[in-house]
Every structure is written in structure tokens, then in C-alpha cells.
Amino acid sequence: MEVKDNVDAQAAMQEEEKGKDAERARWYTDTILQSELADYSPVKGCMVIRPYGYALWEQIQKALDQMIKDTGHSNAYFPMFIPESFMTKEKEHVEGFAPECAVVTHGGGKKLEEPLIVRPTSETIINYMFAKWVQSWRDLPLLINQWANVVRWEMRTRLFLRTTEFLWQEGHTAHATEQEAEEEAQRMLGVYKDFAENWMALPVLTGEKTENERFAGAVRTYCIEALMRDAKALQAGTSHFLGQNFAKAFEIKFQSAEGGLEFAWQTSWGVSTRLVGAIILGHGDEKGLILPPKLAPIQVVIVPIYKTDEDKATVFERCQQIHDLLKPSVRVHFDKREQHTPGWKFNHWEQKGVPIRLNVGPKDVAGNVVEVARRDTGEKIRGVAMSGLENEVAGLLTAVQKNIFERAVAFRKENTRQLTEYGEFKSTMEEKYGFVEANWCGASSCEASIKEETKATIRVIPFDWQPQDGKCIRCGGASTKRVVFAKAY
Amino acid sequence: MEVKDNVDAQAAMQEEEKGKDAERARWYTDTILQSELADYSPVKGCMVIRPYGYALWEQIQKALDQMIKDTGHSNAYFPMFIPESFMTKEKEHVEGFAPECAVVTHGGGKKLEEPLIVRPTSETIINYMFAKWVQSWRDLPLLINQWANVVRWEMRTRLFLRTTEFLWQEGHTAHATEQEAEEEAQRMLGVYKDFAENWMALPVLTGEKTENERFAGAVRTYCIEALMRDAKALQAGTSHFLGQNFAKAFEIKFQSAEGGLEFAWQTSWGVSTRLVGAIILGHGDEKGLILPPKLAPIQVVIVPIYKTDEDKATVFERCQQIHDLLKPSVRVHFDKREQHTPGWKFNHWEQKGVPIRLNVGPKDVAGNVVEVARRDTGEKIRGVAMSGLENEVAGLLTAVQKNIFERAVAFRKENTRQLTEYGEFKSTMEEKYGFVEANWCGASSCEASIKEETKATIRVIPFDWQPQDGKCIRCGGASTKRVVFAKAY
Numbered sequence: 001m002e003v004k005d006n007v008d009a010q011a012a013m014q015e016e017e018k019g020k021d022a023e024r025a026r027w028y029t030d031t032i033l034q035s036e037l038a039d040y041s042p043v044k045g046c047m048v049i050r051p052y053g054y055a056l057w058e059q060i061q062k063a064l065d066q067m068i069k070d071t072g073h074s075n076a077y078f079p080m081f082i083p084e085s086f087m088t089k090e091k092e093h094v095e096g097f098a099p100e101c102a103v104v105t106h107g108g109g110k111k112l113e114e115p116l117i118v119r120p121t122s123e124t125i126i127n128y129m130f131a132k133w134v135q136s137w138r139d140l141p142l143l144i145n146q147w148a149n150v151v152r153w154e155m156r157t158r159l160f161l162r163t164t165e166f167l168w169q170e171g172h173t174a175h176a177t178e179q180e181a182e183e184e185a186q187r188m189l190g191v192y193k194d195f196a197e198n199w200m201a202l203p204v205l206t207g208e209k210t211e212n213e214r215f216a217g218a219v220r221t222y223c224i225e226a227l228m229r230d231a232k233a234l235q236a237g238t239s240h241f242l243g244q245n246f247a248k249a250f251e252i253k254f255q256s257a258e259g260g261l262e263f264a265w266q267t268s269w270g271v272s273t274r275l276v277g278a279i280i281l282g283h284g285d286e287k288g289l290i291l292p293p294k295l296a297p298i299q300v301v302i303v304p305i306y307k308t309d310e311d312k313a314t315v316f317e318r319c320q321q322i323h324d325l326l327k328p329s330v331r332v333h334f335d336k337r338e339q340h341t342p343g344w345k346f347n348h349w350e351q352k353g354v355p356i357r358l359n360v361g362p363k364d365v366a367g368n369v370v371e372v373a374r375r376d377t378g379e380k381i382r383g384v385a386m387s388g389l390e391n392e393v394a395g396l397l398t399a400v401q402k403n404i405f406e407r408a409v410a411f412r413k414e415n416t417r418q419l420t421e422y423g424e425f426k427s428t429m430e431e432k433y434g435f436v437e438a439n440w441c442g443a444s445s446c447e448a449s450i451k452e453e454t455k456a457t458i459r460v461i462p463f464d465w466q467p468q469d470g471k472c473i474r475c476g477g478a479s480t481k482r483v484v485f486a487k488a489y
Numbered sequence: 490m491e492v493k494d495n496v497d498a499q500a501a502m503q504e505e506e507k508g509k510d511a512e513r514a515r516w517y518t519d520t521i522l523q524s525e526l527a528d529y530s531p532v533k534g535c536m537v538i539r540p541y542g543y544a545l546w547e548q549i550q551k552a553l554d555q556m557i558k559d560t561g562h563s564n565a566y567f568p569m570f571i572p573e574s575f576m577t578k579e580k581e582h583v584e585g586f587a588p589e590c591a592v593v594t595h596g597g598g599k600k601l602e603e604p605l606i607v608r609p610t611s612e613t614i615i616n617y618m619f620a621k622w623v624q625s626w627r628d629l630p631l632l633i634n635q636w637a638n639v640v641r642w643e644m645r646t647r648l649f650l651r652t653t654e655f656l657w658q659e660g661h662t663a664h665a666t667e668q669e670a671e672e673e674a675q676r677m678l679g680v681y682k683d684f685a686e687n688w689m690a691l692p693v694l695t696g697e698k699t700e701n702e703r704f705a706g707a708v709r710t711y712c713i714e715a716l717m718r719d720a721k722a723l724q725a726g727t728s729h730f731l732g733q734n735f736a737k738a739f740e741i742k743f744q745s746a747e748g749g750l751e752f753a754w755q756t757s758w759g760v761s762t763r764l765v766g767a768i769i770l771g772h773g774d775e776k777g778l779i780l781p782p783k784l785a786p787i788q789v790v791i792v793p794i795y796k797t798d799e800d801k802a803t804v805f806e807r808c809q810q811i812h813d814l815l816k817p818s819v820r821v822h823f824d825k826r827e828q829h830t831p832g833w834k835f836n837h838w839e840q841k842g843v844p845i846r847l848n849v850g851p852k853d854v855a856g857n858v859v860e861v862a863r864r865d866t867g868e869k870i871r872g873v874a875m876s877g878l879e880n881e882v883a884g885l886l887t888a889v890q891k892n893i894f895e896r897a898v899a900f901r902k903e904n905t906r907q908l909t910e911y912g913e914f915k916s917t918m919e920e921k922y923g924f925v926e927a928n929w930c931g932a933s934s935c936e937a938s939i940k941e942e943t944k945a946t947i948r949v950i951p952f953d954w955q956p957q958d959g960k961c962i963r964c965g966g967a968s969t970k971r972v973v974f975a976k977a978y
Contacts, residue, residue, distance in 0.1 A: 039618065042575075043568040043605065048618055051563035051633070058564065074540035075547065079532045079654055080638060081591075086531070099598055102570075104607065106592040107653075108642030116532065118593065118607075129528065129537055138828065144540070149569055149638065153597030164596075165568055339627065 024230045025158075031280060031288050032159050035352045045157040045164030052352065053160075053276060055297035057167065060275055061147065063199050063295070064169065067191050073143040073171060078125050080148065081116035086124040089249040093123065096216020100152040102164075118151040123217060123242075123268055126172045127250040134174055134264060136255045141184070142174040142264075160277035161234075161489050168272035174252055174264040178243070181265035185241040188269040189222045192237040200275065201292040201405040202226045202282045203412055204236060205435070205484060207460035212447055215268075219243035225459045225484070227412045228281035231433035233459050233486035236278050239269035281489070283404055289353025290376055292404060293397040300326060300393060301354045302334045305342045305361035318365045322358060322389065330393060350375060355400045356393060376400050376407075425473055425485075429454040435486050439479040441472035450474050456485045513719045514647075520769060520777050521648050524841045534646040534653030541841065542649075542765060544786035546656065549764055550636065552688050552784070553658065556680050562632040562660060567614050569637065570605035575613040578738040582612065585705020589641040591653075607640040612706065612731075612757055615661045616739040623663055623753060625744045630673070631663040631753075649766035650723075650978050657761035663741055663753040667732070670754035674730040677758040678711045681726040689764065690781040690894040691715045691771045692901055693725060694924070694973060696949035701936055704757075708732035714948045714973070716901045717770035720922035722948045722975035725767050728758035770978070772893055778842025779865055781893060782886040789821045789882060790838045794831045794850035807854045811847060811878065819882060839864060844889045845882060865889045865896075914962055914974070918943040924975050928968040930961035939963050945974045 032038050037053030049057065065075070081104060088094045097120045104116040119125065130142060147169050157163050171188060175181040189206055196204045204224035214221040218240035226236050246252070247263040256262050283290040293299050302319045306312040316336070323334040333354075335345050342359070349357055359371040370389065372381040374396065384392055415434030419425050428436060440446060440458065450473070451457050460483070467480035521527050526542030538546065554564070570593060577583045586609045593605040608614065619631060636658050646652050660677060664670040678695055685693045693713035703710040707729035715725050735741070736752040745751050772779040782788050791808045795801040805825070812823040822843075824834050831848070838846055848860040859878065861870040863885065873881055904923030908914050917925055929935060929947065939962070940946050949972070956969035 039621070041568045041614070042572060042617055043570045043614070046568035046570060048568065049566040051565050054565045055563070057566075074544070076540050076543045077538040077546075077656065079530045079535035079537065081532045081535060081640075081654065083531060101596075101598075102593050102605075103595040104591050105594045106604075107590075108644070109588055109590075115595075116591075125530070125532070128531055132528070151570075155597070165570065167566065 020230070027284075027286075028281065029159060031284055031351070035289050037276065037280070037289075038159050040159075043164075045154055047159050047163050049167075049273070052297060056276055056279070056291070056295060057273060059295040059297060060199075061169075064191075064195055064271070065147070067195060068145050068169070068171065071143075071187060071191060072141075073145045073173075076144050076146055077148070078122055078129065078146060080119050080150075082119055082122075082125045084115045084117055086128060087117055089124060090217045090246055092245075093217035093249075097121070097152075100154070102151045102153055119148070120150055120152045121268075121270070122146065122148070122150075122170055123172065123246055124250070127246045127252060127266070130172070130174050130264070131250045131252045134252050134254050137176050137257050140174055140176045140254060140264065141180060143171075143184075144173065145169055145171045158277075158489075160273055160280070163273075166273050168270050170270040171268060173267045174247070175266070176254065176256065176262070176264070178265050181243075181267050182241055185220070185222060185239045185267040185269065188267070189224065189237075189239040192224045192239065192269075192271060195271075196224055196226065196236055196278075197405065199292065199294050200279055200282070201294075201401055201408060202236070202278060203405070203409045205460050205462055207462040207484075209238075210444075210447060210458045210461065210483075212444060213457065215240045217242065217245050218268075219245065223460055225486075226278055226282055227408075227415060227435060227486070228278070228489070229284065229411065230281070231415045232281075233435065233488040234274075234278050234281065235459070235488065236275060237269070237271040240267060242266040242268060277489075282408060284353070287347075288351030290404060291353035291355060293355040293401045296353065296355055297331060298333045298349075298352070298354050299331045299397055300333070300356045300358060301345075301349045302332065302358045302360060303342055303345045303349070304334075304336070305359055311362045314365050315360055315362060319360050322360065322370065322386075326390060326393060329390060330397070346373075356396055358393075372396065374400060376404050419473065420470065422473055425450075425456075426454050429456045429485075429487055433487050435459070435484050437482060437484055438473040439468070439470035440481050440483045441475055441477040441479045442481050443472075443475070443477075446472055446474040446477075450485070454487075456487050458483045459486050459488060460484050509719070516773075516775075517770065518648060520773055520840070524778050526765065526769070526778075527648050529648075532653075534643055536648050536652050538656075538762070541786060545765055545768070545780070545784060546762060548784040548786060549688075550658075553680075553684055553760070554634075554636070556684060557634050557658065557660065560632075560676060560680060561630075562634045562662075565633050565635060566637070567611055567618065567635060569608050569639075571608055571611075571614045573604045573606055575617060576606055578613060579706045579735055581734075582706035582738075586610070586641075589643070591640045591642055608637070609639055609641045610757075610759070611635065611637070611639075611659055612661065612735055613739070616735045616741060616755075619661075619663050619753070620739045620741045623741055623743050626665050626746045629663060629665045629743060629753065630669060632660075632673075633662065634658055634660045647766075647978075649762055649769070652762075655762050657759050659759040660757060662756045663736070664755070665743065665745065665751075665753070667754050670732075670756050671730055674709070674711060674728045674756040674758065677756070678713065678726075678728040681713045681728065681758070681760060684760075685713055685715065685725055685767075686894065688781065688783050689768055689771070690783075690890055690897060691725070691767060692894070692898045694949050694951060696951040696973075698727075699933075699936060699947045699950065699972075701933060702946065704729045706731065706734055707757075708734065712949055714975075715767055715771055716897075716904060716924060716975070717767070717978070718773065718900065719770070720904045721770075722924065722977040723763075723767050723770065724948070724977065725764060726758070726760040729756060731755040731757060766978075771897060773842070776836075777840030779893060780842035780844060782844040782890045785842065785844055786820060787822045787838075787841070787843050788819050788886055789815060789845045789847060790843045791821065791823045791847045791849060792831055792834045792838070793823075793825070794848055800851040803854050804849055804851060808849050811849070811859065811875075815879060815882060818879060819886070835862075845885055861885065863889060865893050908962065909959065911962055914939075914945075915943050918945045918974075918976055922976050924948070924973050926971060926973055927962040928957070928959035929970050929972045930964055930966040930968045931970055932961075932964070932966075935961055935963040935966075939974070943976075945976050947972045948975045948977060949973050 102118040209221040220241040244263040252264040304315045326332040357373040369383045472479045591607040698710040709730045733752040741753040793804045815821040846862040858872045961968045
């Protein structure tokens with residue numbers, strides 16, 4: 001396979017070191033390491049997902065897996081090694097992925113006759129199997145999902161956002177008609193939007209990518225696009241309408257109900273451990289993580305406060321009682337460690353983004369109350385009655401989930417600008433970032449110039465926008481295409 | 490790395506082609522392909538786990554993951570690439586695994602400075618991280634589990650039982666004392682035994698492996714050993730006491746409570762997709778799979794029986810009603826397909842090993858009853874009343890689970906022999922197979938001769954056996970060691 005150096009990525013790496021971006025990058029890394037979500041590994045570009053980070057990923061998996069099953073898909077597992085010849089069957093696919101491949105050349109002490117690619121994505125191997133399984137229209141639709149690790153050799157990497165190896169789910173489907181496949185691609189984008197907004201508490205734009213940003217081998221790529229708290233955009237998930245490109249490359253043919261022989265229509269779609277990065281950057285503040293209650297591995301932490309041994313006994317007993325009370329309905333943790341002060345624990349659990357903290361001291365025990373601290377607002381509510389505490393906590397968790405979503409919606413609104421003048425566009429991309437809605441003539445050359453001059457890219461061509469007459473923000477040419485630009489991760 | 494050809498495996502491959510073993514091998518492969526548990530892939534030695542097989546693996550994962558968490562372990566994820574130099578740090582480990590490694594030599598279009606091994610197991614990379622995380626006795630015990638794919642380059646492979654890439658969980662722990670680590674290794678073996686017997690419905694022997702069969706790098710290897718329906722043994726899980734071998738290789742040192750600097754004591758343990766093979770071979774019969782109800786992806790299937798369109802409407806309505814009734818408590822499927830006859834469906838679901846089938850015809854609807862068919866006994870119970878059907882079904886699922894376990898216990902008993910004479914030992918291993926309890930002098934040479942002459946190996950030195958005076962089955966020398974021999978998968 002032919003390979004080119006990834007010059008763009010190197011340039012981006014240098015750019016990253018400047019000013020507030022550098023500061024934000026440091027905050028991001030420090031937050032991940034200190035909250036013990038992940039750690040650097042001795043393997044270039046690969047990270048270790050530590051128990052706290054993996055527990056968050058497990059919550060993401062659990063909720064999303066159910067949504068994927070509820071829309072009729074079944075999980076399966078395909079080999080992670082792909083014969084090199086498979087990768088070359090779809091022309092655009094190989095051009096897109098060849099530069100990023102890790103290659104196994106030796107196995108069992110011998111040089112392999114044909115090198116194996118470690119999957120960067122599984123269209124090729126899965127569609128080879130689909131061709132074997134699909135004979136008749138009765139075998140369709142074929143709706144498969146896989147949870148797996150994949151490898152893309154990246155020049156510059158960043159914990160969770162872009163790692164050489166990452167974890168993800170990849171859906172692959174085959175349908176009898178173009179319309180069904182198109183509906184499927186959009187349905188799964190809808191699932192991603194639902195998940196992002198209702199579980200991750202992050203509002204997302206949905207729409208189509210431009211040709212430049214399209215998945216290698218797709219006819220159309222749809223995406224969900226979120227805005228982080230530093231006003232940079234993050235692509236959080238993609239869904240591709242593949243047309244018949246892979247079906248033709250791998251000969252996925254079926255006998256139609258009418259008796260003809262036709263190529264299947266296909267989709268693929270995926271989200272990854274990058275979603276953890278989206279949660280960190282989308283909600284976090286100077287104190288550390290702020291986790292959405294629905295996905296937080298620990299939703300409520302109980303911190304005992306005492307000075308004397310006698311107090312300790314009373315307070316521990318009450319904490320244990322609260323723990324046992326909440327346990328059936330809430331992911332609760334009682335921090336019993338004696339080597340740390342309450343103040344240390346407050347910081348510790350704030351950094352880890354636990355939505356609600358219950359502080360319990362001797363006076364609280366005596367008065368049959370607890371003190372409740374909210375991570376999202378910093379608010380402390382004293383004297384919350386023990387009776388009805390489960391309901392109070394459940395209500396607060398819902399309130400936190402709602403509040404951080406609304407805050408993110410408001411932040412996005414504040415940081416979305418409609419611009420018509422390129423000077424203003426450039427200064428916005430230099431200073432304020434955010435989403436910029438502007439007209440674009442549709443030329444790749446304008447898109448490329450804008451990227452070169454401002455580092456901003458077209459994040460998405462929103463679905464629901466009516467054509468709007470105007471002038472291309474770059475060349476001033478006539479344009480009815482309104483798109484969203486941003487600097488992105 | 491130095492590599493030797495795997496001559497044993499080649500010999501075994503030839504041996505496999507003969508007589509009843511060949512017949513059994515064909516049954517095994519046909520059953521897997523026809524029940525759609527898995528399929529061959531275009532990648533040598535790798536399989537595709539199809540939705541039905543993956544759903545079974547998901548049930549295994551769900552139950553076992555909870556047991557692993559309940560014993561205090563947390564899940565995490567480590568890179569699948571291991572720098573070659575890591576593998577060589579523990580001398581016995583590299584000798585054991587080097588011949589089986591897949592090696593990545595190129596990434597991003599360039600030759601790597603240091604080749605990367607695709608993990609065959611993760612002791613090396615995980616212990617490198619443990620050394621970073623463990624400083625004080627307060628950091629211990631460190632109890633980590635990982636669900637992952639691993640690669641071992643095998644000469645001959647068989648679906649689920651031995652594939653180049655397979656899925657597994659691998660536990661890795663570090664402790665302050667030898668005793669704690671020893672207890673942990675045995676505790677996790679206990680978890681595996683519990684899981685095998687109470688979920689998979691397969692009785693297992695537990696004990697220690699001989700030095701020859703020990704994990705490369707372990708001080709002691711414990712295992713669970715099951716007997717398949719063809720009277721061959723299957724190692725279903727292992728738990729290793731690693732001593733301080735890896736701690737010394739990777740410098741996992743900690744400050745003890747007394748202030749000294751000590752090396753940690755460690756364990757590792759794992760089970761894999763091989764468990765699916767154990768379920769197939771441990772319970773299946775000439776009709777196909779027999780799945781234990783607690784793990785069956787579909788516990789109850791409903792088959793409508795009708796001739797006229799009018800009957801169809803009534804019967805479908807009742808089937809849907811039963812489906813909705815059972816759904817909250819049971820994994821139930823209503824087979825609505827119209828292109829297949831009831832007879833075809835009976836065979837189909839029997840082959841897939843669904844524990845209970847409900848047949849519903851017009852007369853059943855009229856009489857407010859259903860017909861219940863048990864997969865394990867073939868028994869049909871006519872006229873089971875609709876009222877109380879949930880309880881009836883729940884009771885039957887428990888009964889099936891119990892019955893197939895007891896049947897497996899009885900089968901093992903029938904196929905376990907106490908022998909003292911080598912001639913009889915040889916003929917047993919030629920014709921009847923099964924477990925053979927016999928004395929062994931402890932010499933590797935006798936163990937090797939027996940393997941060469943009969944293909945039988947020492948499966949396990951059981952924990953709970955008292956020394957028993959006798960003579961080595963092979964050399965006649967004095968022996969107090971009673972062990973279990975078998976021909977194994």
C-alpha cells in the first residue's frame with residue numbers, strides 16, 4: 001500500500017502548543033490523569049483506560065447497546081485481522097485508510113504470505129461475510145453491530161479524543177432498497193443524537209458532512225457535532241450511507257422478491273471512546289470533571305465528618321445506613337478511608353465529577369439530616385431530612401442532568417454566530433471560536449482556503465435548513481448553502 | 490524472538506482425522522455452522538461469532554462479570570500492542586509465548602523501530618502499569634480485570650476451542666503477601682467452578698496442573714477441568730499464582746506498613762470463548778445444541794400451528810399474548826415466519842438448543858392451554874393451562890438446568906475409572922476415554938511417555954485428595970500422588 005506522511009497532523013501539533021489552546025490542553029490532560037480516568041501507556045499513541053474511566057465507558061456501552069438492540073440490531077464479532085487484499089477492493093476506502101494502517105507481517109515465527117491489517121474499521125471483512133450470508137430478499141435487512149477495538153496510526157494523539165487504538169461500536173447493515181438504507185443511516189444518527197442529548201447531556205447539531213470530510217467509501221456521511229466548553233467543535237459520531245459501493249466490491253447480491261438479482265444497499269455507523277473526551281470537554285470546569293448523572297459510575301458519594309472516635313462510630317453507622325438505603329436505586333459510594341481529611345475528599349470527588357455528595361457529621365446524625373452538595377452548581381443544601389432522602393436524591397440527580405444539558409444549550413447559543421463578512425469570520429476563529437453559520441458556494445477550493453487561513457472546517461450541513469440566498473463567506477460568489485463552521489478537535 | 494515449529498500440534502491434527510474422533514469433530518462443526526453460532530472467516534484460524542453465538546457469549550459475560558465485580562475487581566482496558574522488549578523480561582513467559590506471537594512490524598506506512606506483539610495475554614503490559622501505580626501497601630490489593638481479544642498463532646484451530654484470535658477476560662492482581670495472592674488465585678478458581686456448575690451446568694474438577702502444563706511464568710497453575718460427552722476432557726479455565734516472578738521482572742515494589750520495600754505477590758486468571766465450545770460439547774446431542782436455560786439467548790420459543798387464515802389470526806393473537814406475558818421474566822421469542830412449516834421450526838429450534846418450546850394450535854387456543862416441549866428430555870406436555878403459565882415455565886427452566894447438570898455429573902461418574910494397570914490404562918485411552926484416576930511417581934519422563942504412548946495427559950492434581958500409597962501407573966515406582974488423566978481437547 002502506498003502511504004503519505006500526515007503533514008496536516010504535524011502542523012496541527014505545533015499549532016496546539018500556543019496560548020489558550022495549550023492551557024486548555026493541559027487542563028484536559030491533568031483532569032484525566034488526576035481523576036484517574038486514564039493513563040499514558042508505554043505504547044506510542046495508546047492509552048490505558050483505568051477503572052474509573054472504564055466504568056464510565058461501561059455505562060455508555062450499556063445504555064447505547066440497549067438503544068442499538070431496541071432498533072433491531074444484533075451484536076456479533078468479526079476477526080480483527082483483515083487480509084491486505086480486502087482493503088484494496090473499494091478504491092476510495094483504501095486511499096482513505098492505507099496511510100493509517102498497522103500491519104502484521106509475521107505470525108508464529110514466520111513471515112506471512114499475505115500481510116494482515118489490524119482493522120481500522122470493519123467494512124471490508126464484514127461485507128465479505130455479508131456476501132456469504134445474503135442470498136435472498138428474505139435475508140434482508142441484515143442489521144449487525146460490533147463492539148471492538150480498532151487501530152488507526154495517528155501522528156499526534158490525545159487521550160480519548162484520538163488514540164492509535166480505541167474502543168468503539170460499529171454498525172453494519174444491508175438492505176433491499178436505497179430508501180431503506182437511507183432511512184437506517186438517518187435513524188442511527190437519530191439514536192446518536194438521542195444518546196448525546198439525553199444521556200451525555202450534550203446538545204448536538206445533526207446533518208451531512210462535505211465531500212472532503214466524508215468517510216472513505218461512503219456516498220454520504222452524516223454526523224453529530226457538539227460544542228465543547230472552550231468553544232471548539234467535536235465530531236461525536238458518524239453514520240454513513242454507503243450506497244452500493246461495498247456491495248459491488250464484495251458482491252453482496254440478493255434475489256429480489258420479483259426474482260431479479262440485485263446489489264444490496266448499505267450503511268455503517270459508529271461512536272467510540274471519544275465520547276468520554278466529549279463528556280470531559282463538554283461539561284468540565286476548573287475543579288475537574290462534571291459527569292452527567294445518568295452515566296456517572298458513582299452518582300452519589302457519602303463523606304463522613306468526625307473528630308473523636310465516638311463520633312466516628314455514630315457517623316459511620318449513619319453513613320452505612322444511608323448507603324444501604326440508596327444502594328437499590330443509585331450508584332452510591334461510601335468513602336471510608338481514614339488517611340484522608342473530609343476537605344481532601346471533597347476536592348477528590350469534585351475532581352472526579354460525582355454529581356452529588358452527602359456530608360454527614362455528628363450534628364447531622366443527631367438532627368436526622370444530611371448536607372447535600374451539588375457538583376454542577378456548587379450549591380450546598382443543609383439539613384436535608386433523612387426521611388424521604390431517596391426521593392430527594394433521585395430528584396436532584398434528575399435536576400443535575402437537566403441543568404448541565406440546559407447550560408450546554410445556552411453556551412452553544414451564546415457561541416453560535418451568523419456571519420457574512422470574512423474579516424469578522426477570521427477574527428472570530430482566532431479569538432472566540434464557536435460555531436459560525438455562514439453561506440458557502442459549495443466549492444472545495446473555498447473550503448480548503450478557509451481551513452488553511454483560519455483552521456476552521458465545515459462541521460456540518462444541517463438537515464433542517466432551508467436554502468437561504470446569500471454570498472459565500474470566502475469568495476463572495478452566489479450561495480444558497482448555509483453551513484456551520486468551527487475549529488474542531 | 491526464537492521460534493520452534495509446533496510439531497505436537499501437527500501430529501494431533503493427523504490423529505484427529507481417525508474414527509469416532511473424526512465423526513465427533515464433524516458433528517461439532519456442523520452443529521456450530523447449522524445453529525449459526527459461528528462461521529469460518531477468510532482469515533486463517535479466525536472465526537466469525539454470529540449473532541446467536543455472540544448472544545450466548547454476552548450471557549456468559551454478563552453473569553461472570555457480575556461475579557468478578559462482586560469479588561472486588563474492577564474492569565479496565567490496556568493496549569493490545571506490547572513492545573517486543575516487554576515480552577522478554579520474564580524468561581519463562583517469553584519462551585512459552587514467543588512461538589505463538591503475531592507481530593506488527595509496520596505502522597502508518599513506516600517500519601517500526603521496535604516491533605509490537607499483539608497480546609497473547611497481558612501480564613507484561615499490565616504489570617508495567619502496576620509498577621507505576623503501586624507505591625505503598627495502601628495501594629494493595631490491586632484487583633483488575635479486562636475483557637479483551639487476544640491472539641495466539643496456532644497450527645491447528647477449531648471453532649471456539651482454539652482460534653488464533655479469541656475473546657476472553659483476564660484478571661490481574663497484586664497483593665502485599667504471598668498468602669493473600671494464593672487465596673486470590675484459589676478464590677477465582679472457585680468463581681470459575683461456581684460459574685461452570687451453576688450457570689453452564691457442567692461439573693468440573695479443580696486442582697493444580699503439573700509443571701509441564703503450567704502457565705509460562707507462573708509458580709502454580711490451577712484449573713477447572715470438564716468432561717465432554719465424547720468422554721474427552723476440556724480445560725475450561727485457569728488461575729495462576731505468579732509468586733513474585735512478574736513483580737521482579739517489572740519492579741512492582743511497595744512500601745510495607747512496616748516501612749520496608751517489598752515486591753508484590755501476584756495472580757492472573759482467565760476464561761475465554763472456549764466456554765461456548767464447552768457448552769456445545771458438554772451437553773449437545775445428535776439433534777444439535779442443548780443450552781443451559783440460565784445462559785440460553787432464547788429460553789422459550791413459541792411456534793404457531795395453523796392451516797387456515799382464520800386459525801392463523803386466532804393462533805397468532807394467542808402466541809403474541811403468551812409472548813407478552815412471559816417477556817418480563819423470560820428471554821422469549823415468537824417465531825412468526827410464514828415460509829416455514831411447524832415441523833421445520835421444531836427441528837430448527839431443537840438444533841439451536843432452546844430449552845423450552847411452546848406449540849400453539851387452534852385447539853390449544855380453544856381449550857386455553859399450550860403444548861410444552863422440553864429440549865433436554867424430548868418430553869412433550871400437552872394441555873398446560875394458560876393460567877399460571879409463567880410459573881410453569883419458570884419451574885421448567887429450573888428443572889432443565891438441574892437435569893442437564895445432573896446428567897453431566899452422572900456421565901462423568903460413569904466415565905471416571907480408577908486404574909492401576911498400564912495395559913488397561915492404554916486400552917481405556919484408546920476406546921473409552923474418560924477420566925482415569927491413577928498414581929503417578931511425579932517424574933516428567935513418565936508423564937511424557939504416557940502422553941506419547943496414549944495421547945493422555947495429566948489434567949489435574951485434585952486439591953482435596955489425600956496422599957494414597959500406590960505405584961506409578963507407568964513405571965511402577967513408589968507414588969503417593971494420585972492424579973487425573975484424560976485425552977483432552
